[in-house]
Each structure stands twice: as C-alpha cells, then as structure tokens.
Amino acid sequence: MKPFQTFRSIFAVLGAKNIDTDQIIGSDHLKITDKSGLGKHLFSDWRYLADGTDNPEFVLNQPEFKQSRVLVVGDNFGCGSSREHAPWALLDFGIEVVISSSIADIFSNNSFKNGLLPIQVSEQEHQFLLQHSGSEITVDLEQQQIHCADKKFEFKVEAFARYCLLNGLEQLDFLIGQMDEIKKYEKRHFKELA
Amino acid sequence: MVATIYEGIAPTSNESVADTLFDKVWKRHLVTAETADTPAILYIDTHLIHEVTSPQAFQMLRDKGIPLRRPDRTFATCDHSTPTTKPNEQGEYQFHGEQERHQVEQLQANCKEFDVPLYALGDKKQGIVHVIGPERGITQPGQTIVCGDSHTSTHGAFGALAFGIGTSEVGYTFATQCIPQRKSKSFGIEVSGNLNPGVTAKDIILTIIRQIGIGGATGHVIEYFGSTIRALSMDERMTICNMSIEAGARAGMIAPDDTTFDYLKDREFVPRGKDWDCAVKDWRQLYTEPGAIFDRKITIDASSIEPMITYGTNPQMGIKVGEKIPVNNEQQALDYMGLSEQQAMIGQPVDVVFIGSCTNSRISDLRDAAKVLKNRKVASSVRTLIVPGSHEIKQQAEQEGIADIFVEAGAEWREPGCSMCLGMNGDIIKEKQFCVSTSNRNFEGRQGKGGRTLLASPLTAAAAAVTGRITDPREFI
Known part of the structure; x- marks a missing residue:
C-alpha cells in the first residue's frame, strides 16, 4: 500500500442516506476471484441507463466530477453486506476518501485495510459539505483536518488505522509480528495444546 | 410506542463492575x-x-x-x-x-x-x-x-x-x-411478555429495526434478553441475531441456556461424555451479571408486536401488516417500490414469494410455511420458491412430509443455498416484480435489478403465496 499523503481535490456529493454496499457494487459483480476492474461497476444501477450508456444525471458521470478523489455521502454510508468489493470498487474508480456523518462498521474496517479513508464529521459539518458539491477540499490525515472554502474541520481516525495508512503499512504485518503472543495465548486457552 | 429508550446511563461498559455476556x-x-x-x-x-x-x-x-x-x-x-x-x-x-x-x-x-x-x-x-x-x-x-x-x-x-x-x-x-x-459498545435489548399467535421471531427483529433504525446499533454489540427471548427456540433466536447487522450492530448475542444445550447435544463437533459436562458447566457462566450496565438499553413489550411487512428499500422501513405506509417517507424509496404514502399494504398484489435464506430457511420456518400451505394451492399468479438452508433440513422436511405439502401446493422445492436472497446464482426476480421474501434485505436491486422486495416472516410469505397479495397471516392459523 502506498502511504496516504495530503491532497487537494474537488469533491462530489451523493447525498442519499443509507447507501448500502449492494448499491456501491451489486452482487452480480462479486463473482470475480481477484480484485481488479470493479471501478466500472461502481454504483452501476444508478450510473448506467437501461441501454448500458452513462446516465448523464448521475454525479460521477458529469465531466467536472470525473476526477473527484473525494466523495461526500449521506448518513450511514456502506451499510449492509460485508463485501470488501465495495472499497475495491471505489478505489478502482479513483475515490480515496469518503466523508459522512456516519459510516457503517464493516465498510469502514474494510476501507482502512485497502487505503481508502472513511472520515466521519459532525452533522453540521456534513450539512455544509453536502451543500458545497464541486468545491475543492484538502484532506490532511496527519493533522486529521479537512479544509474546504474558508472552513477547517477536525476529524478523528482510530490511531492504529491512521498510523498504518500514513505509513503505507499492512495491518497483517503487525499481526504476524505478534506471533509469539498468539502462540502463548493458544497454550493458555486450549487444553489440547497445554 | 413499543419501547422506552434509556440512553447515557453509563459512560462505557468498560467501567461497569459487573460483566456483560459480551465482556x-x-x-x-x-x-x-x-x-x-x-x-x-x-x-x-x-x-x-x-x-x-x-x-x-x-x-x-x-x-x-x-x-x-x-x-x-x-x-x-x-x-x-x-x-x-x-x-x-x-x-x-x-x-x-x-x-x-x-x-x-x-x-x-x-x-x-x-x-x-x-x-x-x-x-x-x-x-x-x-x-x-x-x-x-x-x-x-x-x-x-x-x-x-x-x-x-x-x-x-x-x-x-x-x-x-x-x-x-x-x-x-x-x-x-x-x-x-477495538471493543464495541454494548446495547441491551430486552423483550418481555408473551407473543400473540401468528407473531414470529422475524416480526420481533423487524419491529426492533423499525424502532432503532438501520444505523441504530452501529458501533454496538447487541445482547437480546428477557422472558420472550428465553422462550424462543434456537431457530428463532438465530433469526433474531441474524438481522442484528440490519440495525448496523457489530454482533448480536443471546446468553446460552438449556434450550441451547439441548440443541447442541450430540451434534457432530460438540464435546462428548465428560467433556460435554465440563463444557456445559463452563457455558453456564456465560450470562450478563446482575448490575452490569449496557451503554444503551431498550425494552420492548412482546404483546405489542404484530406480523410485520416492509414497504421500502431498507429493513427499517417496515410496518405492522395491517398498517398504512407512513407519511414523510423517503420519496426515492417509495418511487422505487411503486408505492405511496398512506397506502395499505394489505391487498397489495405480489408476483413472487421466496421462503429461504440464512434468516428463515430452518426446519421450524418450513413448518410455519407448511401450516399455511397445507391443503391449499399457491395463487396461479405467484411464483413460489422454497429453498431449505441445508441438505439436512431438506431431508428432514422430506421425511416430515412438509416437502410434499409444498409441491402439492404448487411451490418450487429447491436444493439448499442462498438463492434469491441476493440472486447471485441466477434465482432472481424481474424488474418491478413484488417479492415477499423471508430474507434479510430489501435494498434496491438486491433480488434482481428493479425488483421490489417485501420482507416478512415465513407465515406472512406463505399467506401471500396463497392469496396472491399481502395478507394478514393470522387469517390462516
């Protein structure tokens, strides 16, 4: 994973509440056995018309938003299924940060593991961002700050996930580094290993 | 109101002296x-x-x-x-x-x-x-x-x-x-009192999700307890815990008791003989201590619960089967569903009935469906798909004569799998079709692009199969 660096991008808004992982990536696209090429299926039921052409009304199809690296989304984003295909699809499309007033647990967990940063802001800040689609935003994970227009919003990211993102580390390597502790635990916990 | 919400009575469960089951x-x-x-x-x-x-x-x-x-x-x-x-x-x-x-x-x-x-x-x-x-x-x-x-x-x-x-x-x-x-917060949900006839575990959990919302338990592990929960079979308890995620919860738990041990005894992977006795002795320690404090707690009166049906595009959008769709709803969801505010769900025609999924495909679910379908026919306008959760359940249903009831009623009796819950295997509904489903999610397109899912219990689903429209299952029992 590459280290997460501060960047500036315009952001798109997808303001519907409770956007579930079936909407992010439908179950038709879970049949792959690798992680590649999911970006073209991101939000596919909304993004494409019945004949398969782009729906011009969908925000990410509009030319000014095609390069957005940040998506501001409605409350309770990513609820539903545990499919990690959801962050894979967002990243493959080019989205590196999602911002909402609340983000579902499993989706958040999955995002961190892949270098997608989920940011939770207050209701008030969320409202401000929802109303400023197309503005430029700076995302600074080191300082845990967002800059948008003349506003500065603070956010909190779980310390370990933040450390791993900033340093481009895989959480798995940390776990593997704890193998002695894991073996000791197994000796304590399981009679058959005593 | 079916519940009282007590919030903020304790800072965190970590500071409680007595342990919860989750702790x-x-x-x-x-x-x-x-x-x-x-x-x-x-x-x-x-x-x-x-x-x-x-x-x-x-x-x-x-x-x-x-x-x-x-x-x-x-x-x-x-x-x-x-x-x-x-x-x-x-x-x-x-x-x-x-x-x-x-x-x-x-x-x-x-x-x-x-x-x-x-x-x-x-x-x-x-x-x-x-x-x-x-x-x-x-x-x-x-x-x-x-x-x-x-x-x-x-x-x-x-x-x-x-x-x-x-x-x-x-x-x-x-x-x-x-x-x-990281450790989640704890959320106690107490359900007490007797369930009325025709009311099932599915109706309990749909009532809870309607009450707390689909993000209502985000960041929490739920423990379900109370006299109603104690009286439930393991199949019913699984239905409830299954849908904890539909309220955003990390997990749902129920303290083990004799019902649990009776279910598990002699199953393939459980300990035998003396080891079984030791295991049960240990498992009996797994309960929430008196005085333990949940970060959040609600109580629900079981007698107020009625058969439920969803009308929208997430599991929170549910009503008692006899109620009308509430006003001030999310219009996008109602447009997708082709339904409107103040509309009654009773009488709504349906195209497909799906009885199955990890929520409701166990033997007691199939027995419920068979109670309704026995000596009846599914409506000619309805495709009814019944998918057991496992080969063992399939075999048991066939031995009990339940499968014959389904086939004679005109339903499709299938091999086990997730099937039409998410339609990955090709078992899907068509655009704009209404499907009464015993599964867990009514998200847009979940059962097929443009399909409209109405979540309900096996009793309510079977009743809809017979009449071809949403029906109060209590008419059949």
Missing part, C-alpha cells in the same frame, strides 16, 4: 489488550468461509508465501453462487454461468491446497454457512466466530461473539487466527 467472551479471547495506539488482538476460535469472499484472501497467503495457520479451525462451504436446481443425470450441476462455476471450483482448489475441510456442492452436509455451522455443532457458546459475510451475527444466538468481516480480515485470520479489533 466475558471478549476477555476470554484477548491475545493482547487494546491500548491508545493499538487495537486489541482478538483470537478467533472458528473461521467459516464461502466461495465469494475468500478467493482473494487465499491469494494473500500465496503472495506472502505463508501457510494457513489453523485449518483445523477453518470450515468451508459453498452457498452463494450455487444452483438450487438438482444436478442432471450425470450428476453435473447447472450453474447460472461460468463465473459462478469458476468461483465454486476455485474454493474447492483453495481448500485442497490449504487443507481446509469443505462441505462441497453435493455433500450431504452442505448448506448455507450460517445454517450448517450450528447444525454441525461447529458453532458453540463462548466462541469467537468470524466469516466474510455480514450475517455471521446469526451464531450469536448460541452466546458466541460472531461477526462479519471483509476479505482482508479473512486473510488475517487465515494467516494468524486473529484480527485487530
């Missing part, structure tokens, strides 16, 4: 405790896997050149992409497409390469992962259980801490049998 199971599995800088390392007793969320995790092992650490604690089955039609005379399964076939074959190859036991397609013990875990006695009280599937919360019905994980964490568990985890 106890959590503490037992701490390899290292959490600090400000690092999450806890949580040991995983049992890892369940299936074909959809595991292939990329096996690849992680290959990329790192490391073995799968505890194949003895890993169990595989295929359920999502599998056909629910019978194999042909040559024993060949008719997959929906090559991708589905490849996914199932890939799981077989991966399990062989990494020595993981697999309940393969055609195996008499194969079925939906959350059905066969308990059925085989793999699921046991006090365990930590993970699976790359959000409905892993089902196993919490046994007093296990069980939750869904993504593919990365499937890989972590393969590699280390552990995952990094």
Whole structure:
C-alpha cells in the first residue's frame, strides 16, 4: 500500500442516506476471484441507463466530477453486506476518501485495510459539505483536518488505522509480528495444546 | 410506542463492575489488550468461509508465501453462487454461468491446497454457512466466530461473539487466527411478555429495526434478553441475531441456556461424555451479571408486536401488516417500490414469494410455511420458491412430509443455498416484480435489478403465496 499523503481535490456529493454496499457494487459483480476492474461497476444501477450508456444525471458521470478523489455521502454510508468489493470498487474508480456523518462498521474496517479513508464529521459539518458539491477540499490525515472554502474541520481516525495508512503499512504485518503472543495465548486457552 | 429508550446511563461498559455476556467472551479471547495506539488482538476460535469472499484472501497467503495457520479451525462451504436446481443425470450441476462455476471450483482448489475441510456442492452436509455451522455443532457458546459475510451475527444466538468481516480480515485470520479489533459498545435489548399467535421471531427483529433504525446499533454489540427471548427456540433466536447487522450492530448475542444445550447435544463437533459436562458447566457462566450496565438499553413489550411487512428499500422501513405506509417517507424509496404514502399494504398484489435464506430457511420456518400451505394451492399468479438452508433440513422436511405439502401446493422445492436472497446464482426476480421474501434485505436491486422486495416472516410469505397479495397471516392459523 502506498502511504496516504495530503491532497487537494474537488469533491462530489451523493447525498442519499443509507447507501448500502449492494448499491456501491451489486452482487452480480462479486463473482470475480481477484480484485481488479470493479471501478466500472461502481454504483452501476444508478450510473448506467437501461441501454448500458452513462446516465448523464448521475454525479460521477458529469465531466467536472470525473476526477473527484473525494466523495461526500449521506448518513450511514456502506451499510449492509460485508463485501470488501465495495472499497475495491471505489478505489478502482479513483475515490480515496469518503466523508459522512456516519459510516457503517464493516465498510469502514474494510476501507482502512485497502487505503481508502472513511472520515466521519459532525452533522453540521456534513450539512455544509453536502451543500458545497464541486468545491475543492484538502484532506490532511496527519493533522486529521479537512479544509474546504474558508472552513477547517477536525476529524478523528482510530490511531492504529491512521498510523498504518500514513505509513503505507499492512495491518497483517503487525499481526504476524505478534506471533509469539498468539502462540502463548493458544497454550493458555486450549487444553489440547497445554 | 413499543419501547422506552434509556440512553447515557453509563459512560462505557468498560467501567461497569459487573460483566456483560459480551465482556466475558471478549476477555476470554484477548491475545493482547487494546491500548491508545493499538487495537486489541482478538483470537478467533472458528473461521467459516464461502466461495465469494475468500478467493482473494487465499491469494494473500500465496503472495506472502505463508501457510494457513489453523485449518483445523477453518470450515468451508459453498452457498452463494450455487444452483438450487438438482444436478442432471450425470450428476453435473447447472450453474447460472461460468463465473459462478469458476468461483465454486476455485474454493474447492483453495481448500485442497490449504487443507481446509469443505462441505462441497453435493455433500450431504452442505448448506448455507450460517445454517450448517450450528447444525454441525461447529458453532458453540463462548466462541469467537468470524466469516466474510455480514450475517455471521446469526451464531450469536448460541452466546458466541460472531461477526462479519471483509476479505482482508479473512486473510488475517487465515494467516494468524486473529484480527485487530477495538471493543464495541454494548446495547441491551430486552423483550418481555408473551407473543400473540401468528407473531414470529422475524416480526420481533423487524419491529426492533423499525424502532432503532438501520444505523441504530452501529458501533454496538447487541445482547437480546428477557422472558420472550428465553422462550424462543434456537431457530428463532438465530433469526433474531441474524438481522442484528440490519440495525448496523457489530454482533448480536443471546446468553446460552438449556434450550441451547439441548440443541447442541450430540451434534457432530460438540464435546462428548465428560467433556460435554465440563463444557456445559463452563457455558453456564456465560450470562450478563446482575448490575452490569449496557451503554444503551431498550425494552420492548412482546404483546405489542404484530406480523410485520416492509414497504421500502431498507429493513427499517417496515410496518405492522395491517398498517398504512407512513407519511414523510423517503420519496426515492417509495418511487422505487411503486408505492405511496398512506397506502395499505394489505391487498397489495405480489408476483413472487421466496421462503429461504440464512434468516428463515430452518426446519421450524418450513413448518410455519407448511401450516399455511397445507391443503391449499399457491395463487396461479405467484411464483413460489422454497429453498431449505441445508441438505439436512431438506431431508428432514422430506421425511416430515412438509416437502410434499409444498409441491402439492404448487411451490418450487429447491436444493439448499442462498438463492434469491441476493440472486447471485441466477434465482432472481424481474424488474418491478413484488417479492415477499423471508430474507434479510430489501435494498434496491438486491433480488434482481428493479425488483421490489417485501420482507416478512415465513407465515406472512406463505399467506401471500396463497392469496396472491399481502395478507394478514393470522387469517390462516
């Protein structure tokens, strides 16, 4: 994973509440056995018309938003299924940060593991961002700050996930580094290993 | 109002002197405790896997050149992409497409390469992962259980801490049998009193989700307790814990009791003889101590619960079957569903009825459906698909004569699998069709692009199959 660096991008808004992982990536696209090429299926039921052409009304199809690296989304984003295909699809499309007033647990967990940063802001800040689609935003994970227009919003990211993102580390390597502790635990916990 | 909400009565459960059930199971599995800088390392007793969320995790092992650490604690089955039609005379399964076939074959190859036991397609013990875990006695009280599937919360019905994980964490568990985890908050949901006739576990959980909302338990582990919960069978408890995730919860748990032990005794993977006695003695310690404090708590009066039906595009959008769709709803959801505010759901015509999924495909669910369908026919306008959760359940239903009731009523009696819950195997509904489904999610397009899902209990689904429209199931019992 590459280290997460501060960047500036315009952001798109997808303001519907409770956007579930079936909407992010439908179950038709879970049949792959690798992680590649999911970006073209991101939000596919909304993004494409019945004949398969782009729906011009969908925000990410509009030319000014095609390069957005940040998506501001409605409350309770990513609820539903545990499919990690959801962050894979967002990243493959080019989205590196999602911002909402609340983000579902499993989706958040999955995002961190892949270098997608989920940011939770207050209701008030969320409202401000929802109303400023197309503005430029700076995302600074080191300082845990967002800059948008003349506003500065603070956010909190779980310390370990933040450390791993900033340093481009895989959480798995940390776990593997704890193998002695894991073996000791197994000796304590399981009679058959005593 | 069916519930009272007490919030903010305690800062965090960590500061409570007495332990909750969740506290106890959590503490037992701490390899290292959490600090400000690092999450806890949580040991995983049992890892369940299936074909959809595991292939990329096996690849992680290959990329790192490391073995799968505890194949003895890993169990595989295929359920999502599998056909629910019978194999042909040559024993060949008719997959929906090559991708589905490849996914199932890939799981077989991966399990062989990494020595993981697999309940393969055609195996008499194969079925939906959350059905066969308990059925085989793999699921046991006090365990930590993970699976790359959000409905892993089902196993919490046994007093296990069980939750869904993504593919990365499937890989972590393969590699280390552990995952990094911050402790969730606790949420006590007390359900007390007697259920009225025709009211099922599905109606309890749909009532809870309507009340607290689909994000209402985000960041929490729910414990369900109270006299109503105590009186439920294991099948019913599983239905409730299964849908904990539909309120955003990390997990749902129910303290084990004699009902749990009676269910588990003599199942394939549970201890025997003296070991069984020791296990039960230990499992009896798994309850929330008097005086333990939940971060949040609600109480629900069971007598106020009625059969439920959803009308919208998430499980929170449900009403008592006799109610009208409330006003001030999300218009996008109603437009998608082709329904309007103030409309009654009773009488709404339906095209498809699906009875199955990890929520409601167990033998007691099928018995409920059979009660309604016995000596009746499904409406000619309705396609009725009944999909048992496992081969064992299928066989039992056939022995009990339930399968005959379904076939005589005109329903399709299928092979086990996830089937129309998410339609990965080609069992889908068509655009704008209404499907009364005993599954867990009514999201847009979940059962097929443009399809309209109405979640309900097996009783309510079977009643709709007979009349061809939404019907109060109490008319049939």
